[in-house]
Amino acid sequence: MLMARVYLFDDRNSLFHAVLGFFSAFLLGWSLLVLVIFTAYEVREPEDPTATVGDVVEFLLGYIYGLAVLVWLALGFYTG
Numbered sequence: 818m819l820m821a822r823v824y825l826f827d828d829r830n831s832l833f834h835a836v837l838g839f840f841s842a843f844l845l846g847w848s849l850l851v852l853v854i855f856t857a858y859e860v861r862e863p864e865d866p867t868a869t870v871g872d873v874v875e876f877l878l879g880y881i882y883g884l885a886v887l888v889w890l891a892l893g894f895y896t897g
Contacts, residue, residue, distance in 0.1 A: 824871045825878075834872050835879035842883025852880070 825831070834855075841851040855876055859869045 824867060825875055827868070827871060831872070831875050834875040835882075838876040838879025838881075839883035839886075842880050842887055848880070852876070 826835075837851075837855065841848045841855075844851060856873055859872050862869065
């Protein structure tokens with residue numbers, strides 16, 4: 818059986834990936850463009866493929882957290 822391990826938050830740039838994902842969620846429609854550019858950059862970077870997958874997952878974790886905060890803020894404006 819072939820198994821792959823994904824390493825998350827394994828280097829000093831990991832926090833930057835998550836923060837970039839978080840703030841790109843606030844760009845709404847443009848956030849997909851940021852995701853494509855970030856993924857293309859990570860694929861072209863000469864590093865281990867598992868590290869590349871980990872970097873993209875870190876970005877997506879920040880993005881999902883940013884979307885959750887965005888929805889929370891939007892609901893606050895409608896209910897408050």
